[in-house]
Every structure is written in C-alpha cells, then in structure tokens.
Amino acid sequence: MKKGKKLTYVNLPADDTFHAGYEKALDQVLTELGRSHPIIIGGRELFPGPEFEVLSPIDRRVVIGKFQEATPVLIRSAIAAASEGFPAWRERDWKERTRIIRKTADILDSQKFLLAALITCESGKNRYEAVAEAWEAVDMLRYHAEIYKKQEGFAISTRPESAEAGSRSIMRPYGAWVVISPFNFPLSLAAGMAGAALITGNTIVLKPTGIAPFSALKLYYAFTAAGVPPDAIQYITAPGALFGEIVTAHTDIAGIAFTGSRAAGMWLNRRFTAKQRYIKPLIFEMGSKNPVIVTRHADLEKAVEGTCKSAFGFSGQKCSAASRVYVEEPVAEQFIARLRRQVEGLGAGDPREKETFIGPLISAEALQTFRDSVEMVKKDGGRIISGGHVLSGGIFSQGYYAEPTIVTGLTKRHPLVRQELFVPLLIITPFTTLAEALLEANATDFGLTAGIFSENDEEIAYFFDTIQSGVTYANRRGGATTGAWPGTQSFCGWKGSGSTGKGIGGPYYLLSYLREQAQTRIR
Numbered sequence: 001m002k003k004g005k006k007l008t009y010v011n012l013p014a015d016d017t018f019h020a021g022y023e024k025a026l027d028q029v030l031t032e033l034g035r036s037h038p039i040i041i042g043g044r045e046l047f048p049g050p051e052f053e054v055l056s057p058i059d060r061r062v063v064i065g066k067f068q069e070a071t072p073v074l075i076r077s078a079i080a081a082a083s084e085g086f087p088a089w090r091e092r093d094w095k096e097r098t099r100i101i102r103k104t105a106d107i108l109d110s111q112k113f114l115l116a117a118l119i120t121c122e123s124g125k126n127r128y129e130a131v132a133e134a135w136e137a138v139d140m141l142r143y144h145a146e147i148y149k150k151q152e153g154f155a156i157s158t159r160p161e162s163a164e165a166g167s168r169s170i171m172r173p174y175g176a177w178v179v180i181s182p183f184n185f186p187l188s189l190a191a192g193m194a195g196a197a198l199i200t201g202n203t204i205v206l207k208p209t210g211i212a213p214f215s216a217l218k219l220y221y222a223f224t225a226a227g228v229p230p231d232a233i234q235y236i237t238a239p240g241a242l243f244g245e246i247v248t249a250h251t252d253i254a255g256i257a258f259t260g261s262r263a264a265g266m267w268l269n270r271r272f273t274a275k276q277r278y279i280k281p282l283i284f285e286m287g288s289k290n291p292v293i294v295t296r297h298a299d300l301e302k303a304v305e306g307t308c309k310s311a312f313g314f315s316g317q318k319c320s321a322a323s324r325v326y327v328e329e330p331v332a333e334q335f336i337a338r339l340r341r342q343v344e345g346l347g348a349g350d351p352r353e354k355e356t357f358i359g360p361l362i363s364a365e366a367l368q369t370f371r372d373s374v375e376m377v378k379k380d381g382g383r384i385i386s387g388g389h390v391l392s393g394g395i396f397s398q399g400y401y402a403e404p405t406i407v408t409g410l411t412k413r414h415p416l417v418r419q420e421l422f423v424p425l426l427i428i429t430p431f432t433t434l435a436e437a438l439l440e441a442n443a444t445d446f447g448l449t450a451g452i453f454s455e456n457d458e459e460i461a462y463f464f465d466t467i468q469s470g471v472t473y474a475n476r477r478g479g480a481t482t483g484a485w486p487g488t489q490s491f492c493g494w495k496g497s498g499s500t501g502k503g504i505g506g507p508y509y510l511l512s513y514l515r516e517q518a519q520t521r522i523r
C-alpha cells in the first residue's frame with residue numbers, strides 16, 4: 001500500500017505492506033488478550049471487582065479481557081470527577097484543546113494497525129474494515145480540530161446596540177457529559193463523540209458497551225497521553241441498565257451522547273427527561289432500516305456491487321447497512337440473479353484471515369435474531385433466494401456465524417421489512433414506479449441512510465428531494481448506503497435514527513455540544 005494512502009470503507013483492497021503491518025500487529029494484540037483491565041477515575045486505575053469476561057465473537061475460547069463491574073458508588077465518583085474537572089478544562093484556551101485533540105489523532109495514527117487488529121478480535125470485523133475504522137477515528141478527530149479552528153472556537157462579533165457597545169456571540173460548553181459507545185464501531189464512534197465533547201470544553205465519562213470495551217480503553221489512553229487531564233475524562237465499565245439509571249438521574253450530568261439501539265436510546269431519553277430539573281441535550285444515533293432503490297435505468301454491475309458491500313459488510317451489523325432493496329420490475333429478475341452470484345462468492349470465515357469478508361455476528365443473541373428472522377420468512381410465505389443457514393464446523397462452531405441471506409416475497413408491512421435486525425439479511429421487493437418505491441422506502445420510523453442506482457438524472461434528483469434520510473447516495477459502487485467518512489458525508493439520522501439533525505463527521509456536529517451566550521459590554 002502506497003505511503004499515506006488511506007483505507008476507507010469504499011477502498012478496501014490492500015497490498016502486501018498492508019497485510020504485513022496488520023499481521024504483525026495481530027501477533028502483538030494476541031499477547032495482550034486475557035488480562036484484567038481497570039476502570040479509571042481521576043487518573044487512578046481501579047480494580048474493585050467483580051470482573052466480567054469479554055469473549056471474542058470469532059472464537060469463544062479466546063478471552064479478550066476481564067473488565068470491572070463498577071458499583072453505583074464508583075459510577076457517581078466518576079461523575080463527580082468529571083464535574084469537578086470541568087471548570088479548568090473549560091477555561092483552557094480553545095487552541096490548546098484543539099492541539100491536544102490533534103495530538104490524540106497522531107497517537108492513534110501511529111497505532112492504527114494495532115487498533116485494527118484489536119477491533120477484529122473484539123468485534124469480529126475483517127481486517128480491511130477494521131483498518132478503515134482506525135483511520136476513520138483519526139480523521140474524525142482531525143476533522144473536529146479543523147472545524148473548531150476554522151470557526152475560531154465559535155466566537156463571532158455581532159451588531160452593537162450603540163456606538164458605546166460591543167457585542168459578540170460565543171458558544172460555551174455545557175459541563176460533564178456521558179459518552180456511551182457501541183460495539184460495531186468501538187473506536188471511531190467513541191472517538192467521534194468523546195473528541196467532540198472534549199474539544200468544545202466539556203468533560204466526559206466514557207462508558208463503552210460491555211460487549212467491546214477494550215478499544216475504548218485504548219482511546220482513553222491516547223487522549224490522556226496527548227494531554228487531556230485525568231479529571232476531564234473518566235473510563236467506566238458497568239452493566240448498562242445500572243449505569244443508565246444512575247447517570248440519567250444525576251443532576252451533575254449536563255448531557256448524554258449515545259450510539260446504539262433505538263430501544264435503549266428511547267429509554268434513556270424518557271428517563272433523562274423525567275429525572276432532570278430542566279431540559280438537557282441528548283445526542284443520539286439509533287440505527288435504521290436503510291433502503292436501496294434500483295431502477296430500470298441502473299448500471300446493474302454498480303448496483304449489485306454497492307448493494308452487496310452495503311448489506312453484508314460486517315455481517316450487516318452497521319446502523320447504515322442496506323437491509324431493503326426496491327428494484328424496478330423490468331430488471332428485478334436480472335438484478336436478483338446477479339446479486340445472488342455475488343453474495344454466494346463472499347468468503348465467510350475467521351476475520352483474522354485476509355481472505356475473509358464475512359465474519360461473525362457479535363453475540364448468541366444476534367445469532368438467534370438471525371435464526372428467528374429466517375423462520376419468520378419461511379412461515380409467512382417469503383422465499384429465501386440465498387443463504388439462510390447458521391454456519392457450523394471448525395471455527396464456525398466456536399463463534400456466531402451466519403450466511404449472508406437474501407429473501408423476497410414478504411408483504412410491504414411485514415415486521416421484518418420495518419424492524420432493524422442487525423444481521424446479514426436483505427429483503428428484496430419489486431416496484432412499478434419510482435414514486436411507489438420512495439413511498440415504501442420512507443414508510444418506516446427510521447431515516448439514517450439510503451441509496452439509489454440510476455443513470456437517469458431526473459430520477460436521482462427526485463430521489464434526493466423525496467427520500468427521508470440524513471445520508472444519501474447515488475450510484476455508489478463502494479457501498480450503496482454505507483461508508484460515510486468524516487468531512488465528506490455527515491452521518492445524520494432523521495426521524496427515529498437521530499436526535500439533533502446534525503451529523504457526526506459533519507460541519508455542524510460540534511454545535512450540539514455547545515450552547516450560545518450573547519455578550520454585550522458598554523464602554
């Protein structure tokens with residue numbers, strides 16, 4: 001791989017240098033697995049116990065590590081530390097905070113293969129997408145720094161009320177935030193939320209998912225090595241329900257940034273709103289049910305490749321993954337046949353191996369969701385075009401592996417067409433008119449990503465104008481609905497997919513962590 005070339009989600013092939021770097025890092029990561037890890041409060045590493053084991057979804061015999069179950073007392077201590085650290089961090093010059101975030105990005109950049117190998121072991125992501133995620137974390141922090149510098153810390157002069165007055169508008173941080181990160185992007189989304197909170201002068205309690213907490217610990221160490229003071233960032237591992245109950249009721253929490261399921265997000269929203277004395281900010285990204293539209297004017301080669309990558313990358317465990325395809329009737333049969341051939345050629349196996357594209361699902365619960373969904377398809381008169389099986393034998397029997405699956409024949413209002421599944425199951429539905437396809441594409445509570453394949457400019461314009469999603473693509477071979485990159489595609493969820501209307505990795509995202517203060521001074 002050429003020096004300096006980034007591996008993004010739409011640029012997956014890599015050369016021998018890439019593979020050598022990854023495999024060397026993988027050897028190093030394997031020596032770090034199985035250890036006990038602390039919670040960190042005010043810079044103090046604590047091992048209070050009890051511990052919980054995190055097992056690799058690739059192979060349940062591999063222990064990623066042992067992590068602490070923080071007690072209510074320790075969770076409150078972390079909140080207190082972040083709250084007490086806020087005034088000093090807030091008063092740091094914005095240029096100094098920006099420098100620290102840039103340095104954090106540099107540290108992550110120097111560790112990108114190591115972090116990618118950890119992501120593979122921890123979440124089951126193949127090496128190409130894991131390295132892309134590590135690079136995305138780097139770019140996310142650098143982009144935040146670029147925006148903050150460009151806006152000069154979000155302070156602008158405003159019209160004076162008189163000749164003797166001076167006025168300005170300045171964006172100020174809120175206080176101590178909770179940052180809750182997911183398993184499917186355990187590094188990049190943790191970096192995006194935490195980095196945005198910190199660069200804008202807030203302090204944080206970083207709480208990763210208990211399924212994949214190790215990447216976030218590495219991120220914590222990068223932040224503190226770069227100069228984030230220990231009272232500005234805390235690292236907590238704890239049962240999700242217990243943690244949620246405490247932080248939503250705690251008056252010192254200024255806001256919550258969360259990426260995860262809609263059910264968890266809505267619970268946090270209801271409880272936080274009910275328990276606080278006044279309205280506080282919530283920055284939520286809560287998944288989706290992302291559609292792809294393929295018209296008769298599509299280049300089917302592009303459509304098949306883009307749909308396949310989007311639906312089955314990371315085994316469908318992306319909030320942006322394509323899960324529904326609406327294909328115009330005249331090309332439906334041809335599209336389905338070509339997609340089936342493409343999908344059946346995907347390599348499923350151990351994601352630590354360079355030949356593997358399809359890795360495991362994250363958990364036994366996810367695998368059961370896959371089984372239940374396939375049975376529902378059969379029971380309700382749907383047709384399985386390809387896949388539909390849980391894989392077994394060898395490494396498959398030690399993890400959570402399912403075949404990439406294509407189905408058709410479900411009714412338009414079937415639960416599988418409307419509910420987010422987070423498994424490698426793609427539903428295909430023929431359509432007659434583009435208006436009909438868009439009506440069905442929008443007939444969901446979600447609105448994160450969507451794509452169209454058409455060589456007709458009027459169809460593309462109609463799609464962009466009508467689709468109810470925050471991230472939209474036309475004719476994207478590298479991923480019909482997936483692969484947003486910081487500074488290129490803001491990752492913004494509409495409807496039940498997001499809470500702010502400002503996407504991470506976009507020019508307005510930092511504003512969600514800030515509140516405006518108008519300042520007027522009379523001379």
